[in-house]
């Protein structure tokens with residue numbers, strides 16, 4: 001049985017007040033809703049504390065959007081895994097394409113961040129995905145394989161249990177153009193096969209693989225019903241409580257059996 005996870009990645013949006021407003025509104029939208037999905041909210045660093053307080057006693061988990069791979073030291077402006085833990089973060093997003101693209105995060109840096117987060121007992125949402133040029137050039141699988149192998153190198157099966165992969169084709173992020181359900185399914189099946197080759201069928205069958213890239217209430221049901229799509233990482237459509245709640249409600253109640 002695989003866990004379905006629906007996560008909100010707010011990116012550099014919402015201050016502390018807006019975070020509070022969202023959480024009140026979202027909890028209201030979710031009143032009485034039964035879902036098998038785990039819901040994760042990833043506000044900017046400055047709002048983690050507020051979000052944690054407001055989420056206390058709710059089933060919703062708190063996530064951060066980034067971390068530094070060092071324990072502590074002279075890294076002005078950076079945030080460590082231990083700091084995130086102390087704010088009540090449960091998850092951390094690692095290797096988002098915006099971090100790779102605008103902040104120079106290489107596969108090597110991403111791998112260090114994954115290890116650091118796991119060693120600090122944070123669950124990792126590892127983002128992978130190809131650019132449009134890579135898809136058009138027919139190298140999608142090559143790119144995904146490289147990213148997955150680099151990030152997971154040296155991990156144990158036990159560590160993999162604390163990791164989620166988000167397949168996020170870069171051409172679908174923030175563009176309004178989502179991958180088709182079949183494109184998502186094919187990429188997810190390939191990622192699962194790649195992980196199976198590294199850590200075995202058993203571990204890979206249990207791995208949650210989220211889809212991310214222009215998920216919205218209108219396309220969520222179809223995407224989330226694909227056999228290897230185990231949830232969503234949502235950017236733009238997670239900024240409004242009602243649209244994020246609609247996406248959470250689109251998650252299948254029954255978790256498809258791993259194959």
Ligand code: PEP
Nearest residue numbers: 173174212213214235236
């Ligand atoms: C994201 O940034 O992780 C994302 C999927 O964004 P959007 O939903 O806006 O495409």
